[in-house]
Amino acid sequence: MKNKTIQAGNCTLHSQQPAVCSPLIGTRQTDLLKEADALLIKKPDVIEWRADFFQDIAAADIVLETAYHLKEKRGGAPLIFTIRSKKEGGNHSSISENEKISLFKKLSAEKLVDLIDYEVDNDPAAIKELQSICRNDNVKLILSHHQFSVTPSQQEMLDTLKKTESYGADIGKLAVMPKNMEDVLSLLQLTRVADESLNIPIITMSMGKDGALTRLAGWKFGSLLTFAVGSGSSAPGQVPIEVVREIEQYLN
Numbered sequence: 001m002k003n004k005t006i007q008a009g010n011c012t013l014h015s016q017q018p019a020v021c022s023p024l025i026g027t028r029q030t031d032l033l034k035e036a037d038a039l040l041i042k043k044p045d046v047i048e049w050r051a052d053f054f055q056d057i058a059a060a061d062i063v064l065e066t067a068y069h070l071k072e073k074r075g076g077a078p079l080i081f082t083i084r085s086k087k088e089g090g091n092h093s094s095i096s097e098n099e100k101i102s103l104f105k106k107l108s109a110e111k112l113v114d115l116i117d118y119e120v121d122n123d124p125a126a127i128k129e130l131q132s133i134c135r136n137d138n139v140k141l142i143l144s145h146h147q148f149s150v151t152p153s154q155q156e157m158l159d160t161l162k163k164t165e166s167y168g169a170d171i172g173k174l175a176v177m178p179k180n181m182e183d184v185l186s187l188l189q190l191t192r193v194a195d196e197s198l199n200i201p202i203i204t205m206s207m208g209k210d211g212a213l214t215r216l217a218g219w220k221f222g223s224l225l226t227f228a229v230g231s232g233s234s235a236p237g238q239v240p241i242e243v244v245r246e247i248e249q250y251l252n
Contacts, residue, residue: 004201009114010076015201018219018248020228021046025053029066048080052090067112078114088146108137117142120164131168144173151176151183154190161194173203178210188221195222216247
């Protein structure tokens with residue numbers, strides 16, 4: 001496997017070493033900051049703010065103020081900022097795609113985020129604009145795709161990750177839903193193939209209870225990051241961070 005690295009904030013992520021990201025899903029600033037306090041005790045490598053859960057997402061000043069407070073709390077832990085669309089498993093968000101890009105630009109310019117996650121199936125023009133914003137402010141761009149009904153063929157999954165690379169992503173992300181353990185194996189095999197054939201690092205996972213295996217050992221196949229529950233879960237099948245850390249000790 002290729003050893004690919006990504007510098008995000010003060011953290012260097014390696015594709016052949018385990019790294020854990022835990023989500024924040026608070027709906028109000030006070031709740032989110034309390035959630036962050038509880039999460040940071042568990043020392044995740046990366047934090048993701050799932051801002052599609054945030055009720056004040058349309059108020060840019062409140063989002064920026066919250067991001068400032070988060071930066072003060074998280075120290076050197078890098079922050080992924082995500083407004084997941086409802087069609088890809090997110091909570092309902094009241095802002096348009098243009099408003100999302102505008103908010104990304106403000107957060108990026110203020111150095112309040114280290115990575116931005118945006119779906120690869122969005123308008124290519126919007127992706128191109130966001131890529132320019134990220135490059136200008138040294139923010140890493142994750143282009144992602146989430147499939148909550150099936151696990152596509154390995155070729156389809158590989159094509160999706162290749163698309164993220166062709167659109168200028170720093171990291172390609174793919175999450176799929178298994179119907180059986182053969183689907184889980186297919187995702188792990190795809191991860192190995194994609195890690196070898198792409199020039200960017202990838203994040204992959206199989207969701208649900210069966211897919212938990214990929215969250216525990218995906219890094220062995222080339223996945224850059226796993227998502228684990230610190231306080232609240234943002235996707236089906238996420239494993240508590242304590243369990244992930246314990247398994248890492250046996251596999252590393």
